[in-house]
Amino acid sequence: MMLMPASAEFAALCQSQLAMMTELVGADSTAVYLAESWSDQKVPNLLPIAFYPGEPDRYSLFAAGKALPEMTKTSAALLGQPERVAPDAASQEPPLSTTTEAADPPNPPQRLAIPMMHDGGVFGVLVSWRTDHPWRDTERDRLEECARSLTLACVLDQRGQWLKSQMSSLDQVQAQQSDRFHELLHQLRSPLTALKTFGKLLTKRLSIEDPNRRLVTNMLREGDRMQELLGYFDETLQAADDSREETASTVPLLLPADDLGSPSPPSLTASTGSLAHFGGALTLQPLMIAAVALPLVELTQPLAEDADMSLEAIAPAEEVPVLADPKALTEVLSILIDNSLKYATPGSQIWMAWGYARPELPGLMGIILGDTGPGIPPEDQARIFERHYRGLQAAGEQEGSGLGLAIAADLVHEMHGHIDVVSPLAELSYPLPAIVTPACQHGGTAFIIWLSLADAAMVERSP
Numbered sequence: 001m002m003l004m005p006a007s008a009e010f011a012a013l014c015q016s017q018l019a020m021m022t023e024l025v026g027a028d029s030t031a032v033y034l035a036e037s038w039s040d041q042k043v044p045n046l047l048p049i050a051f052y053p054g055e056p057d058r059y060s061l062f063a064a065g066k067a068l069p070e071m072t073k074t075s076a077a078l079l080g081q082p083e084r085v086a087p088d089a090a091s092q093e094p095p096l097s098t099t100t101e102a103a104d105p106p107n108p109p110q111r112l113a114i115p116m117m118h119d120g121g122v123f124g125v126l127v128s129w130r131t132d133h134p135w136r137d138t139e140r141d142r143l144e145e146c147a148r149s150l151t152l153a154c155v156l157d158q159r160g161q162w163l164k165s166q167m168s169s170l171d172q173v174q175a176q177q178s179d180r181f182h183e184l185l186h187q188l189r190s191p192l193t194a195l196k197t198f199g200k201l202l203t204k205r206l207s208i209e210d211p212n213r214r215l216v217t218n219m220l221r222e223g224d225r226m227q228e229l230l231g232y233f234d235e236t237l238q239a240a241d242d243s244r245e246e247t248a249s250t251v252p253l254l255l256p257a258d259d260l261g262s263p264s265p266p267s268l269t270a271s272t273g274s275l276a277h278f279g280g281a282l283t284l285q286p287l288m289i290a291a292v293a294l295p296l297v298e299l300t301q302p303l304a305e306d307a308d309m310s311l312e313a314i315a316p317a318e319e320v321p322v323l324a325d326p327k328a329l330t331e332v333l334s335i336l337i338d339n340s341l342k343y344a345t346p347g348s349q350i351w352m353a354w355g356y357a358r359p360e361l362p363g364l365m366g367i368i369l370g371d372t373g374p375g376i377p378p379e380d381q382a383r384i385f386e387r388h389y390r391g392l393q394a395a396g397e398q399e400g401s402g403l404g405l406a407i408a409a410d411l412v413h414e415m416h417g418h419i420d421v422v423s424p425l426a427e428l429s430y431p432l433p434a435i436v437t438p439a440c441q442h443g444g445t446a447f448i449i450w451l452s453l454a455d456a457a458m459v460e461r462s463p
Helices: 007-027 137-205 211-247 287-305 325-345 391-395 406-416 438-442 454-462
Strands: 028-036 046-052 082-084 111-118 121-130 285-287 312-313 322-324 351-355 364-371 418-422 445-452
Touching: 007 028, 007 046, 007 121, 007 137, 046 121, 111 137, 121 137, 137 211, 211 287, 285 287, 285 325, 285 418, 287 312, 287 325, 287 351, 322 325, 322 445, 325 351, 325 406, 325 445, 406 418, 406 445
Parallel strands: 312 351
Antiparallel strands: 028 046, 028 121, 082 111, 111 121, 285 322, 351 364, 364 445, 418 445
16 A cells, blocks of 8 residues: 655644644643554654654654654554553654753653554554653543544545546546647638639539539538538537536535536536537527528439438428427438438338427428338437437448437427327328338338427518
8 A cells, every 4th residue: 555645634633633632631742643654564764744743853752753662562553552561762862952951850851652443554653752651541531533634634635645646647638639639620720711712613514504513512512511611620629628627627625506516517507507519509599401401312313312312301382480499300300311311211202391380389390311221220219319329220231429409409499399200101190291102111210309399479570
């Protein structure tokens, strides 16, 4: 067992306790020594931590760093009851005082050494001296109680210093990781800028009638989206750096009552108290679903065609606005479409439709993203929105992190909505589009996003 050096606060506590106990039991001098290490095979070095009164006086029977005579016994003997130790010739030391007037005490000092023990380990020893009369049992009990209290304080002091050391090491690791992330982020921007430049040059060389022009346009859109996400990445990383530096700063001894049990650090929490996504809190506003869904479907259709699938948007005859954040809703729908493209089989149909009502919960509108793929097993549906949960898909060849649906669910909840999953399609309570044949209804999956309708006043106030 190795002990860290005692902190200044622990030394001050020992000094105050020794002053009180020395006066209380009528001792001439009292001291606390801590062991640098302890084992059955090695005699520990004892380091002086506190003395009262003052520095080691002439009653001290050993100097700093020297072992007590009884400390050379086996550890089993030391762990027994403390006993009064009679001085021997070898232990008689000359006075430590530098004054020539000092003289040896008229009576031999009576020394009481009490091991400071906790959980089977010896942390040090409390030693008290006096010359006028032997130690009484009540005085011994008080010194033993003081030793127990100082031992517990030593344990807490050691744990606190260990935690401080661990936090310092962790802070260094996090600082190195942060530097690495900043470097990678910087390196990612260069090829992204080059790809966008190449795309723009290619667009100029393609005629408006060229079918490949749409692919290049979609590529540029995705480049803009990636650049925006990298910006959010940079902001989030900087917020984490600020929070880490704030945490590493000096913590006050006592926190105000308002700070106790406070949630996330201010730098990682939006001013509204909501979770921060995409660089800040979501901004809910009246929004037509078609404004988000139609461009997204058009952008993703080439990917569906390449995977031998079909993707289409089915808009209602009359559309009403919902309360949503445009970027967050785009991300949610993108995740669901990507999920269908990843797990549906070739020949599957994927569709997005909206305008659904829920009689038991008026004021909500549903957006359905469905596919005729293999579906989701019932045992996985209850946990499908958990982070890193992949269920049956984890055993397949398709790679994934299990984060997409969890992120989508979090974003929907941030927009004060909720998301449901239905599989197979035969259990869906709403009519299926004509592209879904009866045979496909035995499998397939439908995700339903429920968002609040925007009232007329909100629509009038919106830009």
